[in-house]
Amino acid sequence: EVQLVESGGDKVQPGTSLRLSCAASGFTFDDYVMHWVRQAPGKGLEWLSAISWRSEILGSADSVKGRFIISRDNAKNSLYLYMDSLTTDDTALYYCAKGGYGGALDHWGQGTLVTVSS
Amino acid sequence: DIQMTQSPSSLSASIGDRVTMTCRASQSINTYLNWYQQRPGEAPSLLIYAATTLQSGVPSRFSASASGTDFTLTINSLQPEDFATYYCQQSYTRPSTFGQGTKLEI
Numbered sequence: 001e002v003q004l005v006e007s008g009g010d011k012v013q014p015g016t017s018l019r020l021s022c023a024a025s026g027f028t029f030d031d032y033v034m035h036w037v038r039q040a041p042g043k044g045l046e047w048l049s050a051i052s053w054r055s056e057i058l059g060s061a062d063s064v065k066g067r068f069i070i071s072r073d074n075a076k077n078s079l080y081l082y083m084d085s086l087t088t089d090d091t092a093l094y095y096c097a098k099g100g101y102g103g104a105l106d107h108w109g110q111g112t113l114v115t116v117s118s
Numbered sequence: 119d120i121q122m123t124q125s126p127s128s129l130s131a132s133i134g135d136r137v138t139m140t141c142r143a144s145q146s147i148n149t150y151l152n153w154y155q156q157r158p159g160e161a162p163s164l165l166i167y168a169a170t171t172l173q174s175g176v177p178s179r180f181s182a183s184a185s186g187t188d189f190t191l192t193i194n195s196l197q198p199e200d201f202a203t204y205y206c207q208q209s210y211t212r213p214s215t216f217g218q219g220t221k222l223e224i
Contacts, residue, residue: 035214037162045154045162045205047214059212062119095161103209104152104167111161 002026002107004096009112014087020112022079022096030074033058033099036081038092039111046092050099051079063089086116120144120208124217131222135196139220141206143187150210151189153182156219157202165204166191193222 008020022034036048049070050058057070069082079096093111100106121144131137141151149169154162164173169184179194193200201224206217 044219045156045207045216047207047216050212050214059214061213100164100167101171102150102152102168103214104164104173105154105162105207106164106167106173108161108163 002098004098004107004109006094006096006109006112009094009114011115011117012086013118014116016086016116017082017084018086018114020081020083020094020096020114022081022109024077024079024096024098027098029072029077033103034070034072034079035097035099035105036068036070036079037095037097037105037108038090039095040089040092043092048081048094083114086114088116090114091116119213120147120211120215122206122208122215122217124204124206124220126220127218128221128223130224131196132224133196133198136192136194137196137222138190138192139204139222141189141191141217143189143208146187147208147210149184150208151184152207152209153189153191154205154207155200155202156205157199162205196222 003025005023035050049060051070071080095111097105098107123142151169153166156162166182203219203221
């Protein structure tokens with residue numbers, strides 16, 4: 001069974017940084033593209049970034065480009081999102097997701113909450 | 119970036135009804151269109167990928183179609199667990215983009 005478990009969410013002040021983690025199990029992690037998606041409170045889904053099995057970054061949303069960096073450690077079956085210069089607009093539930101056929105996101109974690117507030 | 123527009127934003131229906139919702143892409147995305155269901159308090163789950171292919175384990179009352187840049191999700195014989203928000207996503211180019219969602223309510 002595929003499992004994705006996010007961690008690292010916290011309440012932080014504007015301008016600070018944070019690193020999220022996603023622990024993967026139940027599939028061959030280094031065979032798949034992985035993604036980060038977020039959802040602000042009461043809002044829709046926003047795709048953030050994706051990374052190939054060999055750590056090639058496959059794009060980022062304009063809203064986070066230059067501030068958020070996706071990475072992975074295949075030896076640890078883990079995905080990461082380093083977030084810098086956080087603003088209140090970054091307050092959201094952050095999901096990691098496994099890439100599937102044609103870029104679909106076929107499995108999702110339960111999310112980790114990031115709150116940016118002074 | 120490719121814009122995805124879903125309609126309607128919300129939809130009221132009853133158990134047993136058949137409902138249809140649409141997603142329009144701002145430019146051609148071939149069939150790189152995926153549909154997700156998100157129940158309140160839960161993570162999204164994949165329903166349909168490649169515009170018309172049912173994800174494993176998804177009930178057959180869900181179906182989808184495509185015509186150019188217009189995509190449709192249909193749910194036959196609504197069940198209580200189907201009341202949720204539905205999102206489309208284009209995976210043709212990056213950045214990938216989601217529609218704003220259609221909330222299906224009783």
